[in-house]
Amino acid sequence: MSVRVVARIRPLLKSELEKDQIVTSHAATDDGPTIVKIPNPKNFAEEFSFQFNSVYEQESTQQELFEAEVAPTIKHLFLGYDVTIFAYGSTGTGKTHTMRGGKSLGDRGMIPRMLSNIYRKSRALEKSTNGDTKAAVSMSYYEIYNDRVYDLFEPPDKRTPTGLPIREAEGGKTVVVGLTEVPCGSLKDFEVLYDKANANRSTGATKLNAHSSRSHAILCVKLTVTSPTETRVSVASAIDLAGSEDNRRTGNGKDRMVESASINKSLFVLAQCVEAIAKKQPRIPYRESKMTRILSLGQNNGFTVMILNLAPVKAYHLDTLSSLNFANRTKKIEVREVENDPIFKGPPRQVSGASLGGPTIQRQPLRPLTNSINVNLIATKDAAGKNEKPPKAFSVYSDRYRPSIPKPVTQKSPPLKRTADTSFTGSTRPAKASRPTPSFIRRGPEPANLTKASIESLVEQKVSEILAARALNAPDPLPTKTISEEVQRRLDSIEKRLEGQEGERAEGLSYLFMAKQHQARGEDGSALKMYELARPYFPDNQKLESKIERLKEKMARKREEVEEPPHKPEESVARDARTEDRNGQHHDDDDDESYHDDGDAESAYNDSDADDNGSTSRRAGRWRKPTKPKRKRISSPDPLAQQDGSTAILTPRTRYLIDVLNSRDVARIKSLSGLGAKRAEGIVDFLNGDGNDDDGREGAGTTLHSWTDLTRLRGIGKKTLETMREGVIV
Numbered sequence: 001m002s003v004r005v006v007a008r009i010r011p012l013l014k015s016e017l018e019k020d021q022i023v024t025s026h027a028a029t030d031d032g033p034t035i036v037k038i039p040n041p042k043n044f045a046e047e048f049s050f051q052f053n054s055v056y057e058q059e060s061t062q063q064e065l066f067e068a069e070v071a072p073t074i075k076h077l078f079l080g081y082d083v084t085i086f087a088y089g090s091t092g093t094g095k096t097h098t099m100r101g102g103k104s105l106g107d108r109g110m111i112p113r114m115l116s117n118i119y120r121k122s123r124a125l126e127k128s129t130n131g132d133t134k135a136a137v138s139m140s141y142y143e144i145y146n147d148r149v150y151d152l153f154e155p156p157d158k159r160t161p162t163g164l165p166i167r168e169a170e171g172g173k174t175v176v177v178g179l180t181e182v183p184c185g186s187l188k189d190f191e192v193l194y195d196k197a198n199a200n201r202s203t204g205a206t207k208l209n210a211h212s213s214r215s216h217a218i219l220c221v222k223l224t225v226t227s228p229t230e231t232r233v234s235v236a237s238a239i240d241l242a243g244s245e246d247n248r249r250t251g252n253g254k255d256r257m258v259e260s261a262s263i264n265k266s267l268f269v270l271a272q273c274v275e276a277i278a279k280k281q282p283r284i285p286y287r288e289s290k291m292t293r294i295l296s297l298g299q300n301n302g303f304t305v306m307i308l309n310l311a312p313v314k315a316y317h318l319d320t321l322s323s324l325n326f327a328n329r330t331k332k333i334e335v336r337e338v339e340n341d342p343i344f345k346g347p348p349r350q351v352s353g354a355s356l357g358g359p360t361i362q363r364q365p366l367r368p369l370t371n372s373i374n375v376n377l378i379a380t381k382d383a384a385g386k387n388e389k390p391p392k393a394f395s396v397y398s399d400r401y402r403p404s405i406p407k408p409v410t411q412k413s414p415p416l417k418r419t420a421d422t423s424f425t426g427s428t429r430p431a432k433a434s435r436p437t438p439s440f441i442r443r444g445p446e447p448a449n450l451t452k453a454s455i456e457s458l459v460e461q462k463v464s465e466i467l468a469a470r471a472l473n474a475p476d477p478l479p480t481k482t483i484s485e486e487v488q489r490r491l492d493s494i495e496k497r498l499e500g501q502e503g504e505r506a507e508g509l510s511y512l513f514m515a516k517q518h519q520a521r522g523e524d525g526s527a528l529k530m531y532e533l534a535r536p537y538f539p540d541n542q543k544l545e546s547k548i549e550r551l552k553e554k555m556a557r558k559r560e561e562v563e564e565p566p567h568k569p570e571e572s573v574a575r576d577a578r579t580e581d582r583n584g585q586h587h588d589d590d591d592d593e594s595y596h597d598d599g600d601a602e603s604a605y606n607d608s609d610a611d612d613n614g615s616t617s618r619r620a621g622r623w624r625k626p627t628k629p630k631r632k633r634i635s636s637p638d639p640l641a642q643q644d645g646s647t648a649i650l651t652p653r654t655r656y657l658i659d660v661l662n663s664r665d666v667a668r669i670k671s672l673s674g675l676g677a678k679r680a681e682g683i684v685d686f687l688n689g690d691g692n693d694d695d696g697r698e699g700a701g702t703t704l705h706s707w708t709d710l711t712r713l714r715g716i717g718k719k720t721l722e723t724m725r726e727g728v729i730v
């Protein structure tokens, strides 16, 4: 089944009442509007039409949207399918309003309504099975801000600046390492947690939206349904993407520009992924941004609904056209509805890719949809055939008038802490497999392929996960110190390497990475625990052993200092931060070392000097002011000679140029050598409006792919291109 794409046109805001409306909806049949029309920006007499599964007009309510688009997916969630609902659109078009909504009952968005529906269904299920079947809900909530993942259950001042690492576990799952998963027993619990977490989300004011989301927010609701014979786990992901921004209109300052560049880049990669999937290209660039890796559009199984948010006014003309083109391609993506495997009662089954807590998303290569079923259609047809009433409006968030609304009970929020249990359950998500007919209760035989060794290794793995989660929770007596830019850069570099790793080694590297993060923040206790957890993965590694020893000594010294504080000379305090080896050489406790003795492993986790300016001098015990990287001018052959075709292999510099130009971010483009503001704006105008496509429609979405495409840019000669290319530092 394809991704279900529906458009929602938001009403005019107070400030827009006088403005021209250019987006209209039309009905092709009696089933309500399914077509969006918008004029050609170059010729207003001409109109473009885009057809979607459904279109929601300005007057449509949250309840209408929910009942038609989200509620039908929830019954599939209870059958073991994963569900993804995401809102897409440029800034200020109503994504957050759609997903989160307002405080009044009628304004409640898709997320609170979804939770309300899940709790109601859970109660009904328990009642209908006389309490034999139980449903439990837990959730995790995180944001991707400036391409870093942050746990929204953690207040910003407690965050590790580098964010949480993500990695691919076995079976291609994308895992956020160290994410909090909070059990959530009732709608009230959810509301308290959700509101509190939303206060941690990165938002800011721009000219286009006073409360603009500066991050992509991902809420994962895990539903565990346990019957006497089996346990079934499924996840509903509700994603509020940040909106694409044209910085000429947002009036963004320096900080906002950085956020904006990151938002635009991730959305651009998403658009490239969608284009690649639609064109059935062999390479889909998921890995180029964290958002696309996590969203895994077209690779995750289950049901996916995209809500395209649109503003009706002319001020958004090009943004709207670009969003419509994107949505048009997205609807061609086919996803496979595959229910999650149940976990049978009895001896546990071997779970592949189990890891530290956090939701995982199944990613599999696209396959032909041989046995997929359009369950939405079947459900609608069935209901129509039996002349059944449409799904009942659920009682909690109804738009209907109610005489009295019970006062919200003030309730102490449950602790927002990782617990060992939550991390444990987070990793027990089973692998998925295709099943022709969904059946909720499955009384099947117990899996026979479990060996004693595999059970033992599973138990061992779980124990280390629980220890890791506990270690992360352990209060650290030391104040958090700010991380220098250099350390931050090195952590980023380690994380990048970590991302490519799989399996056991990745597990060990994750611990090392977390250890370094803790150590960089001065949290030696937690760092030590992480190093110790990493130990079994790097047996007999002298460097790791001495790191642990040094850390222990350092902590012991600190304890002694606390006991007898006043007499310590300043110099020796300073030495605490660095220790000496047998040869009298200084080591910074934050020093990056390889924990591998063999050459191969060295490359996997070797925070090499080549990558980190200054690390050589640090190893020698001297601090050198980081020098500005030299601009390397490489006199490579004329790229025109090598790359005259869309299939040519791109050099890093050409790829960089293409990425920057495709971002349509004037500030970034302006920063390229040989370009000023005027030329940068000219390029953006060209890409947005005057592309190669003669009918103009795809013109708004022109994307550069090759050096040849660059040579076709209006007003950019070969010489300027060369200057631009040579200005890129490699």
Ligand SMILES: Nc1ncnc2c1ncn2[C@@H]1O[C@H](COP(=O)(O)OP(=O)(O)OP(=O)(O)O)[C@@H](O)[C@H]1O
Pocket: 009, 010, 011, 013, 089, 090, 091, 092, 093, 094, 095, 096, 097, 098, 209, 211, 212, 213, 214, 241, 242, 243, 244, 309
């Ligand atoms: N359907 C709607 N009904 C009433 N008001 C709406 C609707 N959709 C959006 N709005 C209003 O439009 C404004 C912008 O909406 P919102 O903040 O949800 O946009 P957004 O797409 O999330 O923007 P950003 O990407 O910048 O975060 C808000 O004031 C919101 O209340």
